[in-house]
Amino acid sequence: MTRDLDAHAAKIGKQDKIATGILTLIVGLVLALLAAIVVYILFQGLGKMLTPGFLTNSPLDDENPGISFELFDSFYMLLWTLLFSVPISLGAAIFLVEYAPENWVTAAAKTAIETLSSLPSIVVGMFGSLFFVVVCNFHVSILSGALALTMFNIPILVRTIQQALEDVPRSQRDASLAMGLTRWETTTKILLPAAMPAIVTGVVISAGRVFGEAAALIFTSGSAPARLNFASTNFGSPTNPWNIFRPAETMAVHIWKLRMEPSQGNDVIAWGCAAMLMICILLFNVLARVLGKALAKKMTAE
Amino acid sequence: MTNTRDIILTTEDVTVTYGTHEALHPTNLTFAAGEVTALIGPSGCGKSTFLRCLNLMNREIPHCAVGGHINYHGHDINTPKENLYELRKSIGMVFQQPTPFRKSIRENILFAPKRHGRIRSKEQADELVETSLKQAALWDEVKDKLDRSAYALSGGQQQRLCIARTLAMKPDVILYDEPCSALDPLSTMSVEETIRDIASTGICEAIVTHNMEQATRVSDRTAFFYVGDMVETGPTKQIFSNPKDQKLVDYLTGRFG
Ligand SMILES: Nc1ncnc2c1ncn2[C@@H]1O[C@H](COP(=O)(O)OP(=O)(O)OP(=O)(O)O)[C@@H](O)[C@H]1O
Ligand SMILES: [Mg+2]
Numbered sequence: 402m403t404r405d406l407d408a409h410a411a412k413i414g415k416q417d418k419i420a421t422g423i424l425t426l427i428v429g430l431v432l433a434l435l436a437a438i439v440v441y442i443l444f445q446g447l448g449k450m451l452t453p454g455f456l457t458n459s460p461l462d463d464e465n466p467g468i469s470f471e472l473f474d475s476f477y478m479l480l481w482t483l484l485f486s487v488p489i490s491l492g493a494a495i496f497l498v499e500y501a502p503e504n505w506v507t508a509a510a511k512t513a514i515e516t517l518s519s520l521p522s523i524v525v526g527m528f529g530s531l532f533f534v535v536v537c538n539f540h541v542s543i544l545s546g547a548l549a550l551t552m553f554n555i556p557i558l559v560r561t562i563q564q565a566l567e568d569v570p571r572s573q574r575d576a577s578l579a580m581g582l583t584r585w586e587t588t589t590k591i592l593l594p595a596a597m598p599a600i601v602t603g604v605v606i607s608a609g610r611v612f613g614e615a616a617a618l619i620f621t622s623g624s625a626p627a628r629l630n631f632a633s634t635n636f637g638s639p640t641n642p643w644n645i646f647r648p649a650e651t652m653a654v655h656i657w658k659l660r661m662e663p664s665q666g667n668d669v670i671a672w673g674c675a676a677m678l679m680i681c682i683l684l685f686n687v688l689a690r691v692l693g694k695a696l697a698k699k700m701t702a703e
Numbered sequence: 704m705t706n707t708r709d710i711i712l713t714t715e716d717v718t719v720t721y722g723t724h725e726a727l728h729p730t731n732l733t734f735a736a737g738e739v740t741a742l743i744g745p746s747g748c749g750k751s752t753f754l755r756c757l758n759l760m761n762r763e764i765p766h767c768a769v770g771g772h773i774n775y776h777g778h779d780i781n782t783p784k785e786n787l788y789e790l791r792k793s794i795g796m797v798f799q800q801p802t803p804f805r806k807s808i809r810e811n812i813l814f815a816p817k818r819h820g821r822i823r824s825k826e827q828a829d830e831l832v833e834t835s836l837k838q839a840a841l842w843d844e845v846k847d848k849l850d851r852s853a854y855a856l857s858g859g860q861q862q863r864l865c866i867a868r869t870l871a872m873k874p875d876v877i878l879y880d881e882p883c884s885a886l887d888p889l890s891t892m893s894v895e896e897t898i899r900d901i902a903s904t905g906i907c908e909a910i911v912t913h914n915m916e917q918a919t920r921v922s923d924r925t926a927f928f929y930v931g932d933m934v935e936t937g938p939t940k941q942i943f944s945n946p947k948d949q950k951l952v953d954y955l956t957g958r959f960g
Contacts, residue, residue: 503765576802576865578763580815580872581791590818595805700805700852 446676481547490558518556530620546622561603602693609685623648717771744928795869801861803853839867859890
């Protein structure tokens with residue numbers, strides 16, 4: 402009897418070791434691959450990126466072209482995308498989780514959102530160029546680009562926020578309702594605060610995705626380096642950086658554009674731009690974790 | 704006993720159906736001020752379902768329909784136009800798992816009264832926090848850490864905080880659904896004492912429990928449920944010492960559970 406058990410324990414121990422070994426190997430490979438990509442891009446681009454003037458010079462500078470306008474446009478485009486997509490997604494997710502009746506319409510909406518989240522971004526861009534640029538007559542502009550990115554971002558955001566809200570224990574909701582709070586008060590005062598760390602993390606991660614998106618923008622916000630004049634006070638002018646009706650070129654689109662017109666100089670700039678883009682996105686991910694953790698900590702142990 | 708006290712709640716032929724399944728058959732019960740009523744019976748017999756009728760919590764469950772009359776201070780609340788949010792301010796509920804909000808101890812107490820616009824001054828708020836916590840026998844343990852997270856409390860303390868939070872609403876009915884099943888014996892004892900103390904202030908209470916000793920310790924009256932039927936009800940002493948229905952006898956002697 403004891404012998405059997407010992408043998409069994411030994412067998413399980415062995416299986417355990419083998420499984421752990423294989424999994425460690427796989428994780429190690431994935432990490433190595435990721436590290437290789439990061440190191441390679443930094444190796445190719447970091448030198449250029451750190452060259453004085455690269456981040457601050459205009460792309461139209463003859464002697465030492467930089468990416469300052471692209472850098473600005475990337476963040477500015479992101480800002481508008483988030484301004485559009487976060488409130489809409491929040492509303493949609495709250496509606497789906499808290500208010501939508503359990504029927505086929507809701508089920509269809511949920512399926513549609515899941516399908517949309519895997520829609521190729523180039524298709525979103527084509528739709529955007531047809532709908533926002535032509536039908537709505539917003540022209541090739543930051544507005545059209547941000548709206549296309551909003552379409553691209555909403556499904557993912559809705560799903561993350563939905564998940565975050567569903568993860569709040571049901572008991573919290575019942576406790577609040579049982580104290581005579583309305584559904585709306587319960588949602589805004591109990592559920593949203595409890596889900597906030599997960600929502601913030603989700604929004605920042607989606608911001609990273611949006612930030613690096615190129616395909617959806619090529620037809621909607623354009624690929625010509627904008628000529629920006631930061632001293633301009635005429636908000637209707639195409640050179641005014643804040644004007645959302647002007648075309649724009651983000652870093653990701655800039656890289657694509659430079660690779661379409663290969664030359665020694667362009668390649669170097671493209672790598673520098675890639676390094677900068679990648680660092681920004683890594684920072685977004687770090688930020689997402691830090692913010693999420695800090696918020697969660699603040700809420701559970703003040 | 705009931706005759707001498709004010710009747711707060713009566714149910715008349717209350718039924719509950721989930722979709723097409725009638726989980727609770729017509730049930731008639733009376734709840735009086737200052738009394739604790741224990742609802743006992745095997746798992747799945749409809750105790751929680753019945754309890755949730757009393758503060759209209761079943762309305763939050765899709766496909767759940769409640770029939771019959773529920774008279775609260777003489778008027779039927781089981782009507783579509785009854786304002787549930789108003790009603791739940793005076794009929795509180797405490798759940799099986801402690802459910803403190805992710806806020807400080809103070810904010811847990813003040814949250815609902817604030818939302819209901821009942822807090823006018825800082826002094827009033829402080830006083831409400833103190834009296835509610837004292838009533839729930841928690842004040843001495845937490846008075847120095849009111850601004851700490853409620854999650855820093857033990858399970859038993861969290862449950863008493865939930866009771867204090869309910870008391871802060873100044874309800875005249877409190878419903879408990881197995882409030883001690885997640886607690887250790889010591890915490891259970893203090894929650895039971897709290898329930899007795901609250902009854903002595905004239906509040907009407909109903910408690911679902913699987914623990915027979917608990918029912919005898921805290922309740923004045925007991926109602927026994929069996930597969931959707933309220934089979935027998937009476938003073939707790941009588942139910943436990945002189946049960947009439949054979950199913951109740953079997954249940955009390957542990958033949959099923
Ligand atoms: N949300 C629901 N939807 C559908 N059926 C339900 C729901 N809640 C309860 N029921 C059904 O109603 C019946 C009574 O359940 P209820 O939870 O009231 O029992 P209970 O006496 O509280 O049991 P326990 O002691 O295990 O808590 C059961 O048959 C259960 O399956
Ligand atoms: Mg139950």
